[in-house]
Amino acid sequence: MAPSRGELLQGTLDLIVLKTLDALGPLHGYGIAVRIQQVSEDLLKLNQGTLYPALLRLEQQGWINSKWGVSENNRKAKYYSLTRSGRKQLAAEAASWERMSALMARLLQGAEGT
């Protein structure tokens, strides 16, 4: 059975959100969603709404925090920004992600080689 989309995305989505906030500074939910779509060039098809439980999760972990602000169209919006511990978490996650992808790359190459 293929893993459900939620399972597949959970860790990845967290990392993407953290990286996005790291790169672009404080953003509201819509901004993050737009950015993810731009970067992934629609490879990552997700309902934008799914972002919110993830944002809540990250905030509960203390990796991001939120502040009310005003959006481009003059509406009340919540802006999310990376905290210090979020930055640390990002570094750690990124490192482990790289290790993992290097490992996968080696594995797959090796498999092709034989």
Place this chain on the structure above:
Amino acid sequence: MNWLRVAFSRLLGFFRKRRLEKDLDVELHSHLELLTQENIRRGMSPEEARYAARREFGGLEQIKEIYRDQHGLPFFETLVQDVRYALRTLVKSPGFTAVAVLTLALGIGANTAIFSVVKAVLLRPLPFKDPARLVRVNESVEKGRRSPVAYPNYVDWRAQNAVFEEMAAFGDCEMIVSGTDKSERVYCEQASDTYFPLLGVSAAIGRAFTPEENSAPMKYAVALIGYGLWERRYASDPAILGKMIRLNDFDFTIIGVLPKGFLGYSDSSEVWIPMVMRDAAWPQTAQYDFLHNRDIHFHKVLARLKPGISLETAQAEMETIAARLARAYPKDNRQRGVLVTPVTEDYVRSFRAPLLVLLGAVAFVLLIACANVANLILTRSAARDRELAIRLALGASRSRLVRQFLTENLLLTAAGAVAGVTLAFWGLDLLVSVLPVSFPSFTHVNLDGGVLVFASVLAAATAMLLTVFPALSSAHRNINESLKETAKSTAGLRGRRMGRVLVVAEVGLALVLMIGAGLLLKSLSHLLTDSPGFRPDHLVTLRFYVPDRKYEGDGRNRFGPQLAERIARFPGVESAAATFIDPFLWGGLQRGFSVEGHAPISNAEADTVYYQEVGPNYFHTMDIPILQGRDFSMRDSLKVPLVVMVSESFARRYWPGQDPVGKRIKYGNADSSNPWMQVIGVSGNIKYNSLRQDPEAEPVIYGTLLQSEVIINMSLIVRTRTPPEAMLVPLREEMQRIDPATPVYNVATFSQRMHEDSAETRSYGLLLGLFAALALLLAAVGIYGVMSYWVTQRTREMGIRLTFGASPGDLHRLIIGEGVRLALLGIGTGALGSFLVNRAMTTLLYEVKPFEPVLFGALAAALTGVVVLACYVPARRAMRVEPIVALRYE
């Protein structure tokens, strides 16, 4: 620490739910707005743009739901929801709720009350240092029978073992305190110096004994006194140390006062003297040389296991030592083994079986209560079938429904537990006053935290049981069936199957309890009505101490009989006699003896024979028949050869078919230097130790006080003409008038003594009877409930049968036949159960067998009657209905 942070923020979320909800709403809408504008910018119409934004965003409500689950505590939110729902349902059917809560309250309350007694008596640690490592060491004679210890054996054990950190010896006894105040009898202990450190007790004032004080015989006349005695006799004098205390007419110096509440291992002691000072307090027995005589088995021995040493290891090592001692001293130690037991045994042994029986009884009551409530829930859930089916169809998971039922049942049992604990709280004093009063002094029965935890666990377990039982029957059912069928017909099928189980279980449980109570009450009636071998009415006993130094030679021997002669002339007295036993409290001495022309008698056998010394007129006063030969007279004195009388059972055991008069017995081995004593008469068997005693198994040798070697204290038995209760005070005063220095104590009528002796059986019987009655009542209500529900369910079936020509009589037979079958099944189950359970009760029973056919038959018939009645009444009602109405009955 991150989980902590998450938990905290969730907790915060739980309490700020409404605000977060609003925030989320604002946030999501602002997102949708931005998305819509972007879509418009891309050229969509506003309508289209909004629609596309919705699609892109995903299900708004779903997102919110996920978000909600995450930001708060969904478990508790569901719980709050369930509790609210359950409360609403319960309040909607107040009749059901009230009956269920009351039933559970009775069950849980009874359990809580009995458990608080069990906890206080059986589970409370003893008030000594590290009681887990504390053991009793006894000598043993044949098959593990415990015997007190000879002091020289204790000395050798202590010197030779490697398993105990320390050992201590002590002996409990009575003494007369005189001097400063009026003289009184106190309980005391003669103790080795190791006794107090071993128990972990030190003096509150002053100090305990030193090793020196316990190794030089008759050199240090020192004594410790109890806190109560210090308050009572010395008015809590702070300068008590160094004061004198006169014990059995010998002056001891007080060196310490023990802490409040400490009553020694015997749990009644108020004075302690060094072991090696016993001859000062009891010069009468100095001739026996307790400290060096291996044939006087008097002392109690305590020991503390070394850390890491098990009871078994200690037992094995002590057996090796005992075997060595048996080889070294074959004359005295030939059959002497050793027995190491945990000290808790001494305090809880006599309570364990009856208390566990009571605990079992209340557990049965609770089970019956559960069965009743389960039945209520079952009939109620039948009515809720469609509700459940609809909820299942709407997507509720089964586990969700079970959880909701569990919440509902938890609420019920929690209410039951609160009511039950309240009940137990009010009933506890009554319970304790009904129970035998002889619990150790340090047990305090109360509803403490542990008991409340027990009640909560019980309530939770009950709720589980109540949830699981009905759920079992609904777990496999098909939703569609339930939706299609009418509620009635499904409930009929299911109710019948479950109802059967409940009826059988209730009949079985109630029967077990009733048989138990019946056996106990029958034992009690035997105890009270079986003849003790003498005439117990109008009989009074008064114990007194014979001052040793006041009387010389046979003056000491004549003291008791002369006192009896004077009291016999007192107005209202018919006759009086002296004996050295204290009836139903102390039954005399056991000593090794030999019968002329009979094989040597083993220690174990000698232990079943009691030696008593009585004065003239004893048998007449007690109204014990002299079956052969003659009674003692004043002429049987120290100046003539020793004579004895024996009980009927003694004569039967040692001289079957022969004339016992003229036969001879002696103390010790046949070749010992003790004089032969000639049997002059045989008296009828009596009970003297307890009402449970089998006089045939415990024969008596009677000596006469006029030829006694040792006179310390004795009892005056007085037969009165007037009501004996009214004679207690005048008789005591008269004895004080004759000799003001002689303390008189343990004054009672024989009826009082025998009443006390049967108190245990009475109170356990009373309680068990009470619980059995409660069980019967609950079971009857339950059975009636099941049966009448079941019969009502079959009204339609009855109608059909009637239209097809069945007579009402046939239907009655059908229904009652079914009821009787269930009752018989229950009786079978109960019989099996009571066979298993009653084995735990054998120590409580007297003159009854665990299986009493008449009792069993009567109770089984009574229960069957209840079941038949429970069928008959609703069946009659069902039969009166017109067939056509019955067919329409829905």
